[in-house]
Amino acid sequence: MTSLPQLSLFSPAKINLFLHITGKRADGYHDLQTVFRLLNWGDTLHFQVSDRQFNPHQDFADNVLPITLDTKVAVTTNLRDNLITKAALALIHAIKSNTQLLEAVDRLPVIDIKLDKVLPAGAGLGGGSSNAATTLLALNKLWGLNLKQQTLIDIGRSVGADVPIFILGQDAIAEGIGEILTPLSLPPQHYLLLNPNAHASTQALFAHPDLRRDIPAISVADIEENSEGYLARLYPPFSNVFEPVVTNLVPEVNQALSYLKKLESLTHSSARMTGTGSSVFLPVPEAMTPRIQTYMINNPPPCHALITESLLGQKGSI
Template sequence: MTHGWTAWPAPAKLNLFLHITGRRPDGYHELQSVFRLLEWGDTVRLRVRSDGGIHRVGASAVGVEEQSDLAIRAAKRLQDAAKCSQGADISLEKRIPTGGGFGGGSSDAATALVALNRLWGLHWPLQRLAELGLSLGADVPVFVLGRNAWAEGVGERLRPIRLPPAWYVIAEPGVHSPTAALFAAPDLTRDSPPLKMADFVAGGDLRSGRFGNAFEPVLRAREPVVDATLSALSQVGRARLTGTGSGCFVEFATRESAEAAIRRLPPALRCRLVAGAVVSPLHRALART
């Protein structure tokens, strides 16, 4: 797969915390979170077509039908919105596990939007692409904009945040609880007091768990393997859950300390060592083309 193809990163993310501060009249929840982009993720391969067709090449690695594939849907949404006569072949190399809370599908969609905007010569500004991406999912805009961010609303109100260098030990238990069911859980805390970005940046109350994940107790009660994974990781640091998925992580200031932590953990956890990103790998790739 070389002739006419280009390859684009679709990075994973972590939610460094996730609170629900209320519910809107439309039924959606008001959230607060910090998105941390990672130096690890999927690869989206694209080949421009002149006939306007948009097709997935190869089978989905996660069993998603083509019409439901977020990258395919993103390409079609951009093509329709821009009234573009060009099309694309799309192939995904999946590394981000489904249901882990790492944003794999949303990142694939964002990469398709950003890269096809370049390849089709549309010249849309990133903010316009982010607004289009929001119609595909609340996490898509942060991947389009390509910066670590403080998020509010349903996750679409983003403010860039400067985060220190960090390394993450990540474990994915491999269970998938539907997001809608988690949001409907009677034991979910939906009225956390709003937090301030300045307090997060200053590190206030981080160790006490004030900046935690509202879904952690819900998932721990429903999924014993998530509870066991968080308990194991807590032996080497502050174990946290990302998003509404089953992915768990511990943050370290240096690679050396993260590697030492992995050596202390049971091999059955199948941990991964990943660096935090300052700028999305996708945007670095754009700058090189």
């Protein structure tokens, strides 16, 4: 008996090397500028084609879904609220919107998905968005849709603003609400990453009166040419506008960041927060990682910590 196709894919974390808000849009969203860096640390998703089929023309009401999801970590109470499910349904919607594709697809197999969850939620690491992007890449292949990367990026944008970077699968400058991407070639880098078990509501942070929303936009060319301003050291005009707000609201984040700042003179780099928190990181020269590990043994960090590195190669094609 021939075994049914299966696929296992890595679902990486991201960090923001800086994060600016350049203004508020008429639709209520904020215009951002950031550099996304993908990490060689993340979740793994296993996709198994089942012998059950569904009609993509149908409406997916109640508990009828094109996927199943098995995870040891309760990421959401309702499966439909999970970004993995939302990604699958967004892909089905895209099929329905493409007359030529819809006519070519009669039945599709239900995909059984197992999520090996490593990335913490609410950490500014993009774990849910990465899972959604990985799901789009896998289902596109297993369902034989052959949609181009840009089409998947457009679908991913409807699921979440951070989904497109994980479909692109490489470091990039991001603008707009995070969906306008310019690939960026950066040198390999190691990071000491701390993950406090606490965070502030993203919605509340965007509404906070102390949040700066008027950082002057920097041209893509200037971001590309001035990477020394945000790679190791963080020099003006680069910053994370959420960091001072979060460190005032969440003592655990402030404590973790203070721990990293004690190492700055050793690493000649700048500790900073990723995204809207709660994770913080410090760029570390590779040759110095043994000294950092010894330091952590003698001076235990206040929360979960690990040394990881930037992700090499592209994830966006499988």
